[in-house]
Amino acid sequence: MVKLLFAPMATLSHEAMRLTIERYSPGAVDEYYTEMIHAASFLAGGKFEPYYVRTAPDLRRIVWQLTGGSEQPLAEAAKIISEIGGIGIDINMGCAAPEIVRQGAGVAWMLKPVAETCNMLKRVRAAVPGEKRLSVKMRLGGDDFTEKKLFDFADMLVGEGVSQIVIHPRTQKEKFKRVPHWEYAQKLAEYLKSRYGNSICICGNGDITDFPVLQRVCTKAPDLDGFMIGRAAVQKPWIFAQLKAGLESEEYHADIDLQELGIQLIEDLKISQPEEFWKTRAQRFFVYYCKNLTFGTYLSNKLINAKTLDEIKDLFCSYFEEQSEERFLVV
Ligand SMILES: Cc1cc2nc3c(=O)[nH]c(=O)nc-3n(C[C@H](O)[C@H](O)[C@H](O)COP(=O)(O)O)c2cc1C
Structure with a gap:
């Protein structure tokens, strides 16, 4: 059965939103990603930081997403936050907002010299207890992306202990424009499966708004292990119940x-x-x-x-x- 994930979205993927989704899609979300937590700000202990690490509705299904442009704060924040519990730590390598990229965070991790990204992941992996998962949410890459670069990057991620990758198959510049390139999500899934079997979970994200869309995406990218939904879940917090019913060939009706x-x-x-x-x-x-x-x-x-x-x-x-x-x- 494919997994369903709630996307990390700054200002939207907070505890109140998760509670609402859980009320209208009970048990249907396999993983709740938090909105990105800025590692350095978290460590500085600002007054609002405790609100980013609230745990409802179910700590066992929480994935803490961290953002930051340098390894030390990311590793230190990962250590502290993973001790709270949850599935594990996710590193934001997908955000293309200029203010984030300027800090060397988000998709910048896909664009800088690979040794830097490698070192950051090594330190984060070492800081997080072994039983906690390390995951990455990413895009296809920069605008000069190629299949080879994408596969090499994914190999590097796996080599540094990443065991779940969510791909939003657009490039840095595409932001939310154009349709997601599901053919590359599928190629990446095929590649990872051929090299690592089922030990790496690869999920897709982008513009999934209802079950018919999900069915079309499943046809284009049948090797994906799961799907992440963002904006449509804010509009329709019942969407996960709807998608789960569809995937299980069950009827879904709600008033x-x-x-x-x-x-x-x-x-x-x-x-x-x-x-x-x-x-x-x-x-x-x-x-x-x-x-x-x-x-x-x-x-x-x-x-x-x-x-x-x-x-x-x-x-x-x-x-x-x-x-x-x-x-x-x-x-
Ligand atoms: C308001 C907003 C905030 C976002 N913040 C984050 C974030 O904090 N971390 C992240 O990895 N992606 C972030 N994203 C990207 C989403 O996680 C997701 O990749 C994107 O919305 C595409 O999925 P969707 O079409 O299902 O919404 C954000 C998107 C939106 C609309």
């Missing part, structure tokens, strides 16, 4: 109370996030969630201008007073 889900998310934010984050995190969530509504863009623009979390909640609820027929979504 989703869209208002209740949004209010619960807000209440969970109050428990699991610092007050300074409440408004912005709610706004980020509703940008995606409002796509379920006919006048969602209009509502989400209103929410972006709200001054407080209470105002967000009131505006959100008043939408359903006017559009009461949209409150329940049959899926």
Whole structure:
């Protein structure tokens, strides 16, 4: 059975979002990646850092994603965070945001001299207890990427103790543009299977929005061991239940109370996030969630201008007073 993973997304993959997904897709997510945790900031012990390492709904399914441009903070943070528990540590080698790449983090790890990346992984692997997994989330590479470079890079990862790779099959420059190149995800999966059998887990990520899309991706890349879902899970926290049912050839039906889900998310934010984050995190969530509504863009623009979390909640609820027929979504 293929695995289903919730993607690491800064400002979105926090505890409140995970609780919501678990409520609407109970037991369907095999691994919850956290939003990226900036290793140096974590070590500096800022006031918000404890919120990045909260563990609900199930510590046994948490993967801690770290970001940083140099080996020492990554190794030190990996040691401390892996002691909390969870499946293991993931290194972000996929983020193409210019401010991250400038720090030498994210996809920059695929572009710098390979010895540097090798050394970083060695130190992180040595810092993390043997039973904890080391994984990497990456892209195809830079814009000069070739199949050979990708395979060599993957060999290096395996050589340094990485046992799960999530590939978002786009290049650095493609960011979210163009369709993912699933043919390269498949080639990489075939290559890794031919060299290492099933000891390396290789998963794919990018633009999976429902079961028919997942089926098409499975046809293009049949050797992938799992799939990671990001933005569509924020819009539709029930998507994992839907995908799991589809993969098991079972029917899936649900009557989703869209208002209740949004209010619960807000209440969970109050428990699991610092007050300074409440408004912005709610706004980020509703940008995606409002796509379920006919006048969602209009509502989400209103929410972006709200001054407080209470105002967000009131505006959100008043939408359903006017559009009461949209409150329940049959899926
Ligand atoms: C708002 C946002 C924040 C993201 N933050 C991270 C991150 O912290 N670490 C990471 O590896 N990828 C990050 N990503 C990339 C996602 O994990 C994922 O690769 C991308 O959204 C494609 O998957 P999707 O089409 O299912 O959303 C982020 C994406 C978005 C939209």
